[in-house]
Amino acid sequence: MPQLLEPGTPAPDFTLHVTPDQKLSPSELRGRPVILAFYPADWSPVCGDQLALYNEVLPEFQKHKAELLGISVDGVWCHEAFAKDRHLHFPLLADFEPKGAVAKAYGAYRDGDGFCERALFVIDKTGKIFWSYCSPVSINPGADGILEALENLSKS
């Protein structure tokens, strides 16, 4: 298993497609916490559950002014169809070309499999990693770790 970037590390910046004609960089979101949720693939059942859960917890993330970004190696059109089907209210980024480059920069890429780990990062408002967690690929990590990290972040 690759080594996830640890808390205290500056979060590598990147620019990825969020829709077919729009790109997004986490640095555009400086000033508020960013949650990066790497996940293996659109449409796979566990992911569906994980993202469906985050979709429901979203208002709570927003209370902390946090921005949630989902990332997988799927392409923009796939993300668009998936987000529409599941009524997702947060952006999905396409780590598609070069494939998995962002996941690799965060230590969250599975080389043999060719997709992302199920890895979570909470980045503070200055762009530093505050918390990270890698879940076994078949296990939905839930939202408790993220909520706790956001609460600790508000206290610090």
Next chain:
Amino acid sequence: MATLKVPVTSDDHIQGDEHAPIVLVEYGDYECPDCGRAYLIVKRVQKHFGKRLGFVFRNFPLSEIHPNAASAAEAAEFAGANGRFWEMHDGIFENQNALGLPLLLTLAEALGLSTTDLDSALTSHEYAPRVKSDFMGGARSGVNGTPTFFINGHRHAGTFEFDDLVAGIEARREQT
């Protein structure tokens, strides 16, 4: 392992004693097919342990993928406020295939509850804060999907099949 962050209290909907040696808490969604199956299994588990087990149901509706889940949860809470929670809870799961406003009104009527009051409670989302509060307590406790069970405050890691639930309960009892 994840633990229950919101302790069981008398504010919960409970079948049996909240101080029973075993307290089983389910976070469920009325529109979730797995919860529909788990409903029948929980009945068997309750029968198996009898008075030694108290059972609590808390709401965890995934409303964006289950459009009728939140209204069903609110209707059950409405029934609960009128002392008929479990009848409504059971009625919804037993008719899960027909879930929707007409079913909720029919069930309310059969329980002798005012359908006008239910309709207005659903329109005003009177019970939405309670449902939301259940949901957030679950999310903080590591509920990652439905159904999720906690046995004496510890998340049950196995499946919700009868044998697995019983084994999980027995294992937890040996530790306490």
